[in-house]
Structure formats: C-alpha cells, structure tokens
Amino acid sequence: VRAKALSNLLKIPLNRVRVRRIAIGGAFGGRSEVQPADFAAALLSIKTERPVKLVLTREENATSTRQVHDMVATIKTGVKRDGTIVAKEFRVIYDGGAYSSTGPIATSIPYYVYEETYRFPNVRYDGYRVFTNKGIRGMYGCHGRAFLAGNEVQLDMIAEELGIDPVEIRLKNGLRAGEETATRSKIISSGFEEAVLRAAERSSWKEKRGKLPRGRGIGMGCVAIMCGFPMGFRSGSSCYVKLNDDGQATIVTGVVDNGQGNESMMVQIASEVLGIPVEEINLVNADTEVTNLDPGAYSQAAAFVGGNAVRLACEDARRQILSFASDKLGVPAEELELRDRMVISKRDPSKAIPIRHVVRKAFFAGRPIMGVGAYMPKIDFGREWVKNPYGQMAGTFSFGASVAEVRVDEETGLVRIERFVAAHDCGNPINPMAVEGQMEGSVAQAGVATVMEECLWHEGFLLNPDLLEYKVPLACDMPQIEPIIVRSHDPEGPFGAKEGGLTIRMNAHSAVATALYNALGVPLRELPATPDRVLEAIEKGKGGER
Known part of the structure; x- marks a missing residue:
C-alpha cells in the first residue's frame, strides 16, 4: 500500500520505491494507512539525498496518528416474546476528526461485524461520519467496540424483560454454518454455539448469574469477525518457495508480522507440507523489492489469505519432489509422503530417499524445485459500501464469546475486572500458544480499556496526550484471564485455520459493559466506565431511571 502511494505521489517508478518491515511490537490497525509523515520523510530524503527518520514525541504521536472513532448510537430492536430478533434499526454518528481517512469503511465495519454474529431478517442502518477539529480517525483494531457493547447491553435488557437467560437469547439468535447474514454473506464455518456454551460453563455462569452480592456482576459479549476482508481495494496473496540443495527451504512472501506471530505461522505451514523441521526453513518476507504482493497483516488476512498462499506454494513444490522421487524409487507419486x-x-x-538427494538430482536434471502459490478469498468484489452492500463480504468468519466478572465500589465508582473467560473460534489453530497470547493481549487492550482508556478533547486540543494523563492498563489492573480455543475447522482455511483472536478484542468491551449492567442494575450509556459515570448511573438507578 505504501509503495504504490509513494510511487504515485512522488512520480517515480515502483521499482525505485522499497518498503521494508521493521520489527515493531504491534500495529492494531493504526499503521495500515499511509500517513502524511510517510510522504514528508520520503520527499525530504530525495531532496537532501540522505536518510530521513521521523521521530514523534508522545504528544505528537497521540495527536497526529490514528485513533478509534468516538460514536453516538441509537439502537432499536424488535423481538418476539420467545426472544427471537425480527428487526434492527441503527442510527450511528461517528466522530471522524479532521480528515477523510478510511471514512466509508470505518462507518460500515461496526454494523457488519454485528450482522455476522446474529440473525435478523429486517434491518436499517444509517451511519454518519462527521468532520470535527480533532486528529485522524481510522480503522483502529477494536473499531466499533462501543457500538457492539451497546447492542449487547440492550440484548441483556431485552432478555431481562422477557425472563430469558442472556446466554439463551444469544444461542437462539446466533448465526450457524450455512446461514446468511442480512447482507447475504454465507457463514462457511461457525463455532458460535460452542464458544458461548464453553465460556458460560468455564465461568460458572449458571451458578453466578443473579446470585452475586451487590456491587458484583457477570456479563457476556459475543461477536464475529470477517477473515480475508478486502475492504474494497485489496487483493489476494502470493508466495514462492525454493528448495536448497541441502534439503532446506526458503519461503518468500509479502505477509507482514507486526507482533502477531505470523512469521512462525508461515514457517509451521511450510514445515507441515514439506516434511522439513521448522528450524530448516528460512523466511524472507515483507520487502517490496523481493516479495510478492500481499493484502497486508490487517483485515484478518494473514493466516487465511497469506497462509493459504504459503500452503499452495509448498504443495506445488511438494508435487515436484514427489514426481521426481517417484521416478527414482519406482513408486507412484500418490503412494509417497514427505x-x-x-x-x-x-x-x-x-523405499525412501532423503529430500536433499531429490533436490540435488532434480537440479542437475534441469528441474530445480521451486513452488509458486497464490490465493484469492472467495468474495464478491462487486459488493460496494453504499450502493450495493450485498454479497459475500469475506472468505470466512470467526466467532467468539467472552464472560467478564466485575466488582464495583459504589462509594467511589471504581471498577475492578476480576475474571475474564474468553472463548475464540479460530478454526484449527496452527499455533495454539500464539492464539492464546493474542486472546490475552486482546483482554488487556480492549477489556481493561473499558474502565479507563479515553482521549479527552476540548476545542481541538487533546487534554491527555501523555501516559501520565492517558491511563493504560498495568499488570496490577489485569484480571485473571482464561482463554479457550474453539476448533471449528474451516474448509477454506490453511489446515482449517481462521484468524487468531480478534473476536476477543471486539467483544471484550461488551462483556465488561454487560457485567456492569448486571452489577448496577442500570446500563451505562457512555463508555469508558470511569468513576464519575459509574456514580451517575448508580444515582439514576436509585431514582428508578433506566
């Protein structure tokens, strides 16, 4: 994305623009768009003929890089007496800051991730993105979490009114494999039901719901996430692999690792296909000079799209190895394995032969072993954000359910998240430890943030631009986290895999918000749940307000 943008703006050929990934701890959507600073640094480098490095202060970073959209949402839901949702109506106003950025996408995503979760045959969604005198707003990783929290709290209110358990109303309305969303995306595989049931069981939902002492609550949040979502302009991924004469392999792919564990994931896929230990596989990635095009490590495309390209390239190389070995061993290729x-x-x-011998013999026979693979998710590229929002949005969808337990000090308004159970449907996990790490990080980033993280603006000025005033979760703020991996085996994913944890980052807000509703008996209509807002809600509850 950056290479093409720099080439267009600076009017230089793409082969003179080289973008290489550097080691960073995370991106979370905040680095997925070309920034003005990218152009400024490149132009200065051309003019001065020297390397240029842009270093931001903490305040500059807070004000000039992308933030999540603030939003005001009005949600109406029509249900039958048995809890079946029959209609939804949304009106959402997004604070877009002073720049267009990914406006139409950012306005649509919160609704789409909700419609992927629940079944509702009738819907109207009006999304408005307004310009304000603030910094850049864009596709931050937990985008739409407040919108989702509002929907989940309202679902609990409906369940309470109808005398239905919140778990049961979610199971009744959750989408299953083979069904379609309201905008006609087919659910290819779904671990929704298992995620809900396992999260409820692990958290002792039946034993605790409605039986906790005053000031304590338990709540659930559910969501689905698209995998391999093109966002209107992205394509598929491609990869090539070559076998070296010592039998080791080199994979070349554009897939980026921003801290998610994508590099180890790709090596593991190659190892499984080629029958070579992971330590004997070299990875060359994320360098526009040598790697192929890739949609990037966002929109949950790394495992589902990039991983599939790696798998296909390695399967191509595997076929070549088996074909050559078949001639040498006198055994049909279909009866051989690596x-x-x-x-x-x-x-x-x-009857066996080392892979390295096959590779050397193939090379001297003029048939070097090199595999090529490309994968394009099965989506409807004719689908458009406003005029034609119908058709297959993504290659597949993952599902997640989280349960949070909170304790509220009713005198101070302080909220403590004590326990967090997260169940995530990732298909078949390629690296279970990495998936659990993503889930735990999601709780830290999105769950605990529900009670503390907020950018405070006044007349165009950010009032808390540093880490002294902008409170982020510390180790002492973290709850007991219990991750649960739900396996659903997606038929399109590499070895059945889907994305590895974003559902938890998206539903963590909802789990905490519903737990607070359970603890207070009154919904918080504004997040984060800071002490002043909690105390205000308590006072409204005493006065009988909802």
Missing part, C-alpha cells in the same frame, strides 16, 4: 526430511513410500517404508 516426512522427517525424507520421501517415504506409504506401503513400504524401506
């Missing part, structure tokens, strides 16, 4: 650096006959293991 395992432990060897090509082995499935029927007669004594």
Whole structure:
C-alpha cells in the first residue's frame, strides 16, 4: 500500500520505491494507512539525498496518528416474546476528526461485524461520519467496540424483560454454518454455539448469574469477525518457495508480522507440507523489492489469505519432489509422503530417499524445485459500501464469546475486572500458544480499556496526550484471564485455520459493559466506565431511571 502511494505521489517508478518491515511490537490497525509523515520523510530524503527518520514525541504521536472513532448510537430492536430478533434499526454518528481517512469503511465495519454474529431478517442502518477539529480517525483494531457493547447491553435488557437467560437469547439468535447474514454473506464455518456454551460453563455462569452480592456482576459479549476482508481495494496473496540443495527451504512472501506471530505461522505451514523441521526453513518476507504482493497483516488476512498462499506454494513444490522421487524409487507419486526430511513410500517404508538427494538430482536434471502459490478469498468484489452492500463480504468468519466478572465500589465508582473467560473460534489453530497470547493481549487492550482508556478533547486540543494523563492498563489492573480455543475447522482455511483472536478484542468491551449492567442494575450509556459515570448511573438507578 505504501509503495504504490509513494510511487504515485512522488512520480517515480515502483521499482525505485522499497518498503521494508521493521520489527515493531504491534500495529492494531493504526499503521495500515499511509500517513502524511510517510510522504514528508520520503520527499525530504530525495531532496537532501540522505536518510530521513521521523521521530514523534508522545504528544505528537497521540495527536497526529490514528485513533478509534468516538460514536453516538441509537439502537432499536424488535423481538418476539420467545426472544427471537425480527428487526434492527441503527442510527450511528461517528466522530471522524479532521480528515477523510478510511471514512466509508470505518462507518460500515461496526454494523457488519454485528450482522455476522446474529440473525435478523429486517434491518436499517444509517451511519454518519462527521468532520470535527480533532486528529485522524481510522480503522483502529477494536473499531466499533462501543457500538457492539451497546447492542449487547440492550440484548441483556431485552432478555431481562422477557425472563430469558442472556446466554439463551444469544444461542437462539446466533448465526450457524450455512446461514446468511442480512447482507447475504454465507457463514462457511461457525463455532458460535460452542464458544458461548464453553465460556458460560468455564465461568460458572449458571451458578453466578443473579446470585452475586451487590456491587458484583457477570456479563457476556459475543461477536464475529470477517477473515480475508478486502475492504474494497485489496487483493489476494502470493508466495514462492525454493528448495536448497541441502534439503532446506526458503519461503518468500509479502505477509507482514507486526507482533502477531505470523512469521512462525508461515514457517509451521511450510514445515507441515514439506516434511522439513521448522528450524530448516528460512523466511524472507515483507520487502517490496523481493516479495510478492500481499493484502497486508490487517483485515484478518494473514493466516487465511497469506497462509493459504504459503500452503499452495509448498504443495506445488511438494508435487515436484514427489514426481521426481517417484521416478527414482519406482513408486507412484500418490503412494509417497514427505516426512522427517525424507520421501517415504506409504506401503513400504524401506523405499525412501532423503529430500536433499531429490533436490540435488532434480537440479542437475534441469528441474530445480521451486513452488509458486497464490490465493484469492472467495468474495464478491462487486459488493460496494453504499450502493450495493450485498454479497459475500469475506472468505470466512470467526466467532467468539467472552464472560467478564466485575466488582464495583459504589462509594467511589471504581471498577475492578476480576475474571475474564474468553472463548475464540479460530478454526484449527496452527499455533495454539500464539492464539492464546493474542486472546490475552486482546483482554488487556480492549477489556481493561473499558474502565479507563479515553482521549479527552476540548476545542481541538487533546487534554491527555501523555501516559501520565492517558491511563493504560498495568499488570496490577489485569484480571485473571482464561482463554479457550474453539476448533471449528474451516474448509477454506490453511489446515482449517481462521484468524487468531480478534473476536476477543471486539467483544471484550461488551462483556465488561454487560457485567456492569448486571452489577448496577442500570446500563451505562457512555463508555469508558470511569468513576464519575459509574456514580451517575448508580444515582439514576436509585431514582428508578433506566
């Protein structure tokens, strides 16, 4: 994305623009768009003929880089007496800051992730993005979390009115595999029901709901996330792999690792296909000079799209290895397998040859082993944000359910999140430890943020631009986190895999908000749940307001 933008603006060929990924701890959507500073640094470098590095102060970083949209939402829901949702109506106003940025996308995503979760046959969604005298707003990783929290709290209010357990009303309305969303995206695989049930069981929902002492609450939040979402302009991913004459492999792909664990994920996929240990696979990635095009490590495309491209490239190389080994061993290729650096006959293991010998013989025969693979998710590219918002939005969808337990000090308004159970449907996890790490990080970023993180603006000025005034969660603020991996095996994903944890980052806000509603008996109509807002809600509850 950056290479093409710089090429267009500076009017220089793409082969003279090189973008390389540097080691960073995370991106969370905030680095997925070209910034004015990118152009300024490149132009200064051309003019001065020297390297240029842009270093921002904490205040500059807070005011000039992308932030999540503030929003005001009005939500109406029509239900039958048994809790079945029959209609939804939304009116949402987004604070877009002073720049257009990813405006139409940012206005649409909160609704789309909600419609992927629940079934409602009739819907109207009006989204407005307004310009204000503030910094850049864009596709931050937890985009739309307040919108989702509002929907989930309202669902709890409906369940209470109808005398239905909040878990049951979610199970009744959750989408299953084979169904379609309101805008006609088919759900390919779904672990929704299992995620809800396992989160409820692990958290002792039945034993605690409605039985906790005053000031304590338990709540659930659910959501679905698209995998391989093109956002209107992205394509698929491609990869090539070459076998070296020592039997080791080199993978070349544009997939970026911003801290998610994508590099190890790609190496693991290659290892599984080629029968080579992970330590004997070299990875070259995220360098526009040598790697192929890739949609980037956002929109949950790394595993589902990039991982599939790696798998297909390695399968291409695998076919070549088996074909050549078949001639040498006198065994049909379909009766051979790659395992432990060897090509082995499935029927007669004594017939085997090291992969490195096959590679060397193929090279000297003029048939070097090089595999190429490309993957394009099965989506409707004719789908448009406003005029034609119908058709398959993404290759597949992952599902998640979270349960939070909170304690509220009714004298001070302070909220403590004590326990957080997160169940995430990631298909078949390629690296379970990395998936659990993503889930735990999601709770830290989005769950605990529900009670503390907020940018305070006044007349165009950010009042808390540093980490002294802008409170971020510390280790002492973290709850007990219990991640649960739900396996649903997606037929399109590499080895059945889907994205690895974003549902928790999106529903963590909702879980805390519904837990607060359970603890206070009155919904918070504004987040984050700062002490003053909690105390205000308590006072309204005493006066009988809802």
